Amino acid sequence: MIDAVNVDSINVDQSWTTTDTRGMDLIDVPAGLNGVAVADTTIGTVLGDEGFYHYRDYDAVELARTASFEDAWYLLDRGRLPDGAERDTFRADLAARRRLPAGTVPLIDVAGALPGTPLARLRTVLSAAAGPLRLQPLLDLDAADRREQALDVAAVVPSILGALYRSGAGLAAVAADPDLGHAAAYLHQVTGRQPESEHARALEQYLILTIDHGFNASTFTGRVVASTGADIVDVVCAAIGALAGPLHGGAPSRALDALDAIGTPDRAADWVRGEVAAGRRIMGFGHAVYRAPDPRSALLRDVAEALGGELVERAIAIETEILTTLAELKPDRPLPSNVEFYAGVIMETVGLPRQMFTPTFAVSRTVGWVTHALEQAATGKLIRPAARYVGPAPRRVAGVGTVRPPAPTG
Incomplete structure (x- = not known):
């Protein structure tokens, strides 16, 4: 134990205020990283002064006017819009992945009755689903396997949310209808009613608009976790935590x-x-x-x-x-x-209960999160910034926290 000392008597080296733990010069950035580019991306961006944003090379609003949710998802997944046959195949593939993972139904009944928010329950069930989905750390997978696991997780999120809502309300679960598109199937699973076409399309347009929106708080959170090589559920659960904040998704x-x-x-x-x-x-x-x-x-x-x-x-x-x-x-x-x-x-208006508004945001944004996770994992780069210490000067005592030169030999 170090004896108490008079801090005023210690000669303090102020160089600690300008370098991080690796001895690198620190760069001052605006609070909240506003205006700071922290990565390169091909997914899209937001031009706030112009009132414009895009996915890949397509106007996101125009996509919402003219495309399906599966079209927009395919664009983020493959980098281009699908043709007719590709659209049908992709839609069928996503429908198959919407089935609840084996063993999660009993947990959904338990989680649905727990106090807390729908997003908190979603995190619980998603964490448990990592086993049945056989997820592995992104670091240990090749690009093709990462993509498969990302699709699995993003596709099953609406089914988990629908099942959790209905369980908590004491209602019978509704299986995902493979004949419905992603948005319509989700609306059906929550409300229990076959959705009117105009309601399904209105919700679909909202979901397309909210798939991605630059390096927002939840997307950045997800990329940080992806940079550690964690599995895709770890990425999504962390992003959900950020989305839960009322200044973001609430x-x-x-x-x-x-x-x-x-x-x-x-x-x-x-x-x-x-x-x-x-x-x-x-x-x-x-x-x-x-x-x-x-x-x-x-x-x-x-x-x-x-x-x-x-x-x-x-x-x-x-x-x-x-x-x-x-x-x-x-x-x-x-x-x-x-x-x-x-x-x-x-x-x-389309019949979603108010408690499901932010979770519905997660239905679409999960697609953006997993797309960013794959892009981040491909870089192989750990996100590890530094903080500028601005507290009281450290109390340096001789022989503590210093590197001693090696003893002379010979």
Whole structure:
């Protein structure tokens, strides 16, 4: 044990403030890594000032307008859109992978009754599914096997979520219908009803829009875990943990809660002023990247209008009032509607329970996470940044924490 010493009497070397544990010079970056490129990617990116983002070389919003979820998934998986035969084969392959892994059904019944959030239950069941799915560390697999395991995990997530929801609600489980597309099958597994075509398509468009969106918090978290060589379930469970935060994936239900709190459009302006005065965020408005309007929100508004209904009409009117009031209160900070505002409206309209809004986000984003995991694993590079220590100066005592020169010989 080191005797207590007077720190003022110790000669402190301040060089520790500018280098990390490897003796490398540290680089100052903005808080939150804003504007810092930490990797190269061919998956896509977000151009916030332009209000544009893309998957591979395709406009993501245009894909949501014209393509199926399987088309967009194939694009991320293979780097190009499928032809007709490839689409049918890929869709059938995904349908087969949606079956719940052997041995997970009893656990789903247990987890479905546990307190906590659907995402927490999803992590529990996914962790247990790693065994039946015979997952191995990414480090130990070749590219082809990594891809197979990534497809297995991403395909089964909606089935696990649907089964967990129905178990927790005391309802009979619904098997994934192989004749339905990925979005429609998920909606069927949650609600227990054959989905109306317009409802299935509306949900599918939302899911396409949210497959990937740059190096957001959950995607970056997943890439960090993938860089360690862990298995694909470790990657997805870590990313789910990041998604669970209300500043990331938890906003759609909160945006709908705000609509409930406002009630009618004539109350919107006063409600916004009260929230801003209290220092609270207006969920569904503003974005960390976009300064131009969020292109996802624009398409989802069109999708919501096509669905129609009282909630949609009220949301559109309230959105107008909120945008006007925010422009008055914060004229120097653009706060356009973001993807969460109409996402909640659409999910409510198609019959998804509010507690499943963020888990539904995970259905699509898992596809993006596993795609990034494969890209990161292919680099073979461990993500290991440093932190700049800014606490009290270390107390260096002679003979402690120092390297002694070797004793002379001869």
